[in-house]
Amino acid sequence: xxxxxxxxxxxxxxxxxxxxxxxxxxxxxxxxxxxxxxxxxxxxxxxxxxxxxxxxxxxxxxxxxxxxxxxxxxxxxxxxxxxxxxxxxxxxxxxxxxxxxxxxxxxxxxxxxxxxxxxxxxxxxxxxxxxxxxxx
Numbered sequence: 001x002x003x004x005x006x007x008x009x010x011x012x013x014x015x016x017x018x019x020x021x022x023x024x025x026x027x028x029x030x031x032x033x034x035x036x037x038x039x040x041x042x043x044x045x046x047x048x049x050x051x052x053x054x055x056x057x058x059x060x061x062x063x064x065x066x067x068x069x070x071x072x073x074x075x076x077x078x079x080x081x082x083x084x085x086x087x088x089x090x091x092x093x094x095x096x097x098x099x100x101x102x103x104x105x106x107x108x109x110x111x112x113x114x115x116x117x118x119x120x121x122x123x124x125x126x127x128x129x130x131x132x133x134x135x136x
Contacts, residue, residue: 026068
């Protein structure tokens with residue numbers, strides 16, 4: 001029996017719902033952090049300037065857009081897996097998988113090389129200058 005004859009089951013709908021939910025939460029938190037609301041004040045006070053924490057945790061809000069994009073692309077892949085199998089859906093899933101890998105690579109690159117000032121909100125740059133700290 002060849003690989004073409006083996007039926008492939010689509011991903012469950014709850015996988016798409018979880019992926020889109022994580023994407024929504026990530027984008028919501030990023031915009032809340034950008035506007036310096038309660039989330040940003042709490043994060044700044046307890047995590048961002050805490051030297052005992054890993055940079056992954058301290059700078060997590062700065063990386064929410066690429067990671068939320070990965071979840072959005074995975075959600076679309078889960079939805080496309082329910083369409084009838086043809087070349088369009090196969091190529092679409094492949095393209096979305098490559099795009100999600102690129103978004104994940106951007107998130108990892110940002111983490112490893114530091115966060116440039118252009119991705120930081122103005123209020124965070126002002127706070128860093130006030131404390132005379134550079135997080136790059």
